[in-house]
Amino acid sequence: xxxNGKGLLNIIxxxxxxxxxxxxPHSIRIDGLFKGKLQTAESVTVGDKGVVEAEIKAQNAxxxxxxxxxxxxxxxxxxxxxxxxxGDLHAKELVIKEGAIYHGSCSxxxxxxxxAVDKSGA
Numbered sequence: 151x152x153x154n155g156k157g158l159l160n161i162i163x164x165x166x167x168x169x170x171x172x173x174x175p176h177s178i179r180i181d182g183l184f185k186g187k188l189q190t191a192e193s194v195t196v197g198d199k200g201v202v203e204a205e206i207k208a209q210n211a212x213x214x215x216x217x218x219x220x221x222x223x224x225x226x227x228x229x230x231x232x233x234x235x236x237g238d239l240h241a242k243e244l245v246i247k248e249g250a251i252y253h254g255s256c257s258x259x260x261x262x263x264x265x266a267v268d269k270s271g272a
Contacts, residue, residue, distance in 0.1 A: 164199055180215075198232045211241075213250075220254075 158176035162168050166182035173189045181197035186204050188194060193210040196202050200215035207222045213233040221227065223241040231249035239256045246252055 162200075164197070196233075198230075 160172075160174050160176060160178040162178070162180045162182045162184055164181040167184075168182065169185045171187045171189075172178065172184070175191045177192040177195070178188070178190050179195040179197060180200040180202055183201045184204060185202075188202065188204045189207040191209060193212065194206055194208040195212040196215040196217055198214040201218075202216070203218045205219050205222075206217070209224050211221055211223045211227045212230070213228065213235055214230045215232065216234040218236045220238045221235075221240070223239070225241070226243040226245070227239060227241045228245045229235055229247060229250040229252060231247045233247075233250040233252075235251070236253045238254045239252075241256075241258060242260060244256060244258060
């Protein structure tokens with residue numbers, strides 16, 4: 151394992167209920183119910199039976215279950231076939247698989263250029 155601990159995984163298992171604030175330096179998977187605020191320096195995965203009612207801040211998000219709340223994701227969001235997402239989304243990349251349900255607005259930007267306008271004509 152790397153010295154920085156990358157690759158560690160935190161899990162809220164099926165049948166578990168957690169309400170509050172989670173701030174973890176590693177990836178997290180939610181298969182139960184979570185309400186509150188969630189921040190991770192790596193990825194968040196919401197399993198197909200997982201329900202998250204929270205503001206999410208993460209590097210990447212992989213959604214198979216239900217998310218109600220705004221997401222602020224630095225890189226990629228993937229909404230898989232069974233996903234239901236209700237809330238606004240801010241990310242660099244967005245993948246919505248056929249069958250996923252998404253209600254909200256989406257703001258996508260490239261890296262640090264969040265408010266910059268591409269003047270190159272490309």
